[in-house]
Amino acid sequence: MRSANLRLSLPKRILDATPPRRIITGPRFTPVVQALPSIVPFVAPDEIERSRGQKFSVRLGANELTFGPSPRAVEAMQAAAATAWMYGDPKSHNLRQALADHHGVQPLNITVGEGIDGILCNLTHLLIGPGDKLVTTKGTYPTLNYFVAGKGGLLQTVPYGPDDRQDLPALLAKAWEVDAKVLYVVNPDNPSGSWHAEGKIESLIEGLPPGCLLLLDEAYHELGVDFDANAKVAVDDLRVLRLRTFSKAYGLAGARIGYALGAPEIIAAFDKIRNHFAISRVGQAGALAALLDQAYLHEVRERVRHARETLGSIAAQHGMRCLPSATNFVTMDCGKDGAFARLVLSELTERNVFVRMPGVPPLDRCIRVSCSSDEDLRIFSEALPGALKDAERKLGSK
Ligand SMILES: Cc1ncc(COP(=O)(O)O)c(C=O)c1O
Structure with a gap:
């Protein structure tokens, strides 16, 4: 059966003004998206x-x-599975409260996202527009790069140092040189596994150019050598945002829960643009139980x-x-x-x-x-x- 042509029901003035289209044109992608190459960055x-x-x-x-999450997290997720007909709590209230206690900060210092990756994406919504610059190490964890490209932002890279670590002085110099809006540092780093001691990060923060946010990806923090949940960077410092995840040390990569620790002004901005229902009830239950099983x-x-x-x-x-x-x-x-x-x-x-x-x-x-x-x-x-x-x-x- 042929489907009716709905166009014929349009008002006459629109019909007269627009000749019938014989060619199917498809959606009009943004100029930024049109200019992007078609790639599959991660083959699972x-x-x-x-x-x-x-x-x-x-x-x-x-x-x-590969050791998997805490058995308590598994139990909590099993119990929560029967409640999966309900959306998750968009404020992740209980999890944020528990994280705040764990880190000795306030819930308004924390936003929860669909993994660090989800937060990286949201951060580009907040800070990156066409032509904005982000400085990173060439070859470090690349997901942010795709989000920046998707916003028309410009990546400025610095090579790894001779000791296979991210080269903090070179990154800082590049951030000044290009007036970067964001400096992305992964500590401990993927793929090198290397890390910078706390003092080094603090002096990096002191040297930042005005208006440049240090985005500190600490996905592996809990597995580090001098593990301390309450690392010494002040949580209200407007110059830095730290990212943590339940995907690594807590073994919940498939649950997709990460969080950012930062100044209330930065954290509140995420509420303007984030996907409020991105986090599942099952994931929230698993992350909370995992956190409580230190x-x-x-x-x-x-x-x-x-x-x-x-x-x-x-x-x-x-x-x-x-x-x-x-x-x-x-x-x-x-x-x-x-x-x-x-x-x-x-x-x-x-x-x-x-x-x-x-x-x-x-x-x-x-x-x-x-x-x-x-x-x-x-x-x-x-x-x-x-x-x-x-x-x-x-x-x-x-
Ligand atoms: C440095 C770094 N950041 C973030 C992620 C992704 O974390 P999530 O699973 O929380 O999105 C990874 C995963 O490999 C990573 O290596």
Whole structure:
């Protein structure tokens, strides 16, 4: 049956003014979106499994906490599942109150979002318009870059320093040079695993140009070496916004809960533009229970530390070096260039071991492996020598 042409019901004056369109034109994307390249920045392990038609034996590439969340968080989410017919509380009241107690701040210092990623997106709504500049390290966690590009903002990058850390003095100099609205620093860093001691961040804040926000992504904070929930940066300081998540140390990546700690003026601005119902009731229940189980967090820290050591010895057995890590992954220097590391990665994939690698030099000489159980790391260590050997062979035959 042919559908009726609704256009014919339009008032005559509109019909006369607009000739019938024979060509389907599609939506009118914004000039910024039209100028963006079509890319899929993150190929998920699930997608790789689908395209290979095979499940990975171990999933060690997505910086997830393979040990899983606290059993109390699981119980809380199971109980909340039956209430999932209700929207989540748009203010995340109970979770924000508990986070405020945990950090010794007020709930008005905290906004909750759909992971740090959701907050990064919201932040670009707040601060980035066409031509606005954001300074970041070339090759650090890239999600913010896509959101900035989507707003027509301009990324200004600085390379990693010679010690594979984010180069704070160079970042600061760039922020002054380009009049950056945002300086994005990831501490501890992904993909290097490196970190900056507290004093360094404080002096970075003191040196910021006027009107530049330091966006401090602390996704791995709880796994750091000198873990202290109440790090010393003043929460009411208008020059800085800190980001934390339940995806890493708390093992709730699939629940999508992150939060920002900052001055009430900045936190309140998020309410103007955020998706108020983005957070699910199940996720809120899981995050709250996870936060209240600090004993489990300490157990996780211990297991991660043990796994970092195990990965260190596996790397050493094959003449590889691990970069120091304050995260739940270890970045292993394969000792050659990016082409070689890419071959090692693809050989590990062939052996059903999922790991990832940094995308750009100088860190693309490395592969990045998640901390995991002894059993998972045994599977990785059995696959590694063959992967290295075949990668060497393929490199030689190129
Ligand atoms: C530095 C960094 N920030 C943020 C995220 C994403 O966090 P979330 O799951 O809270 O969106 C990741 C995930 O890998 C990360 O490495």
